[in-house]
Amino acid sequence: MLTSGPVAVLFLLLFTAGAATADSYDDLEEENTPELDYKNPNWCRSPSLTNGEVTCQSPRGRAYRGTLGTRCQMTCDRGYRLLGRKSIQCLSNRRWSGTAYCRKVRCHVLPLIPHGRYTCTQGFVVDSRCDFTCIPGYRIEGEHSRTCQPRGLWSGVQPECSDTDPPKIKCPPSRLRFAEPGKLTATVIWDHPKATDTADKHLNVILEGQEPGTEFKEGVNIIRYKVYDQARNRASCKFIVRVEVRRCTEIPPPLHGYLSCSSDGNNYGATCEYHCDGGYERRGTSSRVCQSNLSWSEGAAECVPMEVKFDVKTTSAFLDQFYEKRRLLILSAPNVSDSDYQLQNVMIQKSDCGIDLRHVTVIELLGSPPCETGRIKENLLQSEVIEGLRQIFRISRSYFSMLLLDERGMDRERFIVPVSTEELFSYIDSFLLDEDERERLELNRDFCD
Ligand SMILES: *[C@@H]1O[C@H](CO)[C@@H](O)[C@H](O)[C@H]1NC(C)=O
Ligand SMILES: *[C@@H]1O[C@H](CO)[C@@H](O)[C@H](O)[C@H]1NC(C)=O
Numbered sequence: 001m002l003t004s005g006p007v008a009v010l011f012l013l014l015f016t017a018g019a020a021t022a023d024s025y026d027d028l029e030e031e032n033t034p035e036l037d038y039k040n041p042n043w044c045r046s047p048s049l050t051n052g053e054v055t056c057q058s059p060r061g062r063a064y065r066g067t068l069g070t071r072c073q074m075t076c077d078r079g080y081r082l083l084g085r086k087s088i089q090c091l092s093n094r095r096w097s098g099t100a101y102c103r104k105v106r107c108h109v110l111p112l113i114p115h116g117r118y119t120c121t122q123g124f125v126v127d128s129r130c131d132f133t134c135i136p137g138y139r140i141e142g143e144h145s146r147t148c149q150p151r152g153l154w155s156g157v158q159p160e161c162s163d164t165d166p167p168k169i170k171c172p173p174s175r176l177r178f179a180e181p182g183k184l185t186a187t188v189i190w191d192h193p194k195a196t197d198t199a200d201k202h203l204n205v206i207l208e209g210q211e212p213g214t215e216f217k218e219g220v221n222i223i224r225y226k227v228y229d230q231a232r233n234r235a236s237c238k239f240i241v242r243v244e245v246r247r248c249t250e251i252p253p254p255l256h257g258y259l260s261c262s263s264d265g266n267n268y269g270a271t272c273e274y275h276c277d278g279g280y281e282r283r284g285t286s287s288r289v290c291q292s293n294l295s296w297s298e299g300a301a302e303c304v305p306m307e308v309k310f311d312v313k314t315t316s317a318f319l320d321q322f323y324e325k326r327r328l329l330i331l332s333a334p335n336v337s338d339s340d341y342q343l344q345n346v347m348i349q350k351s352d353c354g355i356d357l358r359h360v361t362v363i364e365l366l367g368s369p370p371c372e373t374g375r376i377k378e379n380l381l382q383s384e385v386i387e388g389l390r391q392i393f394r395i396s397r398s399y400f401s402m403l404l405l406d407e408r409g410m411d412r413e414r415f416i417v418p419v420s421t422e423e424l425f426s427y428i429d430s431f432l433l434d435e436d437e438r439e440r441l442e443l444n445r446d447f448c449d
Helices: 008-017 022-032 315-320 339-350 352-357 383-392 421-431 435-448
Strands: 052-057 071-076 080-084 087-089 100-104 116-120 129-134 139-141 145-147 160-162 175-178 185-188 204-208 214-217 219-228 234-244 257-261 271-276 280-283 287-289 302-305 327-333 360-366 373-376 401-405 411-415
Touching: 052 100, 071 080, 129 139, 175 185, 185 234, 214 219, 214 234, 271 280, 315 383, 327 339, 339 352, 339 360, 339 421, 352 360, 352 421, 352 435, 360 383, 373 383, 401 421, 411 421
Parallel strands: 175 234, 327 360
Antiparallel strands: 052 071, 071 087, 080 100, 116 129, 129 145, 139 160, 185 214, 204 219, 219 234, 257 271, 271 287, 280 302, 327 401, 360 373, 401 411
């Protein structure tokens, strides 16, 4: 290569002028070189090429790079591109036939990739390698690197960063809950699980199943959570909420009676009430509760035939025996031959079963003192009791009347002419029976036919 020195400026001028072509060779030779010296090693300025190489062929040998007629080939170093003439010749006018220089080859600036970045070994020049990486949560798809090739083009194509990592979600542990007392369900609470994802901050968590804080029914309840990230990668988890209903062993209904139980009959917290059929009364507890240790409170009750004491001396003692157990139908007439009484009496006797089914006891008050009688079927009442009943309920001896008392002994309806038992029953069924009794009556209606 040419050593630089005071002639550098001249060299540049020569190069600039070197646009002259081989066509003008002869003219130049004629004008400027009256005396050609083929031996002068410095006829032309020794050629040089920054970032390149000059290979010359001279008639006098390789070393004579400046002799007239020398031809030189210009080549650039790797990463440089030759601009100008590939080949130049030392002309008779002491100039080279052309000029060339080497320009650094650059690839275009690589665009950025979404969710990723790249770093290059030497920027965008030849042989620089740019390595792509993705931000956490994303993975490279395609080539991981591109290299700037000698012709100024990048190898390969741009890779992409794609979110292939599914999100993560962890469900709470499965759980067993016992139904609450008196219920067949349990309220179960938990916190919705949080989902995480390497790429996305905001994730849509979807619950499939019942919301926490609601009542879960007996058995296995599956709760599933699903989550999707922006790239639709999916994750899910599930857990089980099992609800168990704790139960006491079932208690049998009493003979001549029945049970009415709350809730499911024998689950923890359920209450069973004893009821006795008409003509029977309960002996023992009125109700039992299924306790937390799954045993029933109290002992079993029974239904025993109702016993009325007829030797009681006061009306209140007499009435107390029926309190909350039986309804009373008091039939009063001046005497046995009273036609209203006889008509009513026949109807009542025919409907004995229906009357009993409605828990009604019939009391007859007949005649006047000293021949006054009071009776329940064939059992006679004390005269004090008869007198008391007449006074409390204002029952006249002088005409037929019939009085209906409810289970609490309240005067509910009075009839002064005979009524059919249908009419009587319809009144009792509509106004005196409670819900349970009505149901029970429906069940047993056939019993009287
Ligand atoms: C169940 O608990 C009650 C009181 O809560 C207790 O009186 C009864 O003895 C217990 N029964 C059993 C079988 O443990
Ligand atoms: C029964 O009472 C009626 C009045 O209601 C009377 O006319 C009749 O004579 C009485 N009969 C007897 C047998 O006492």
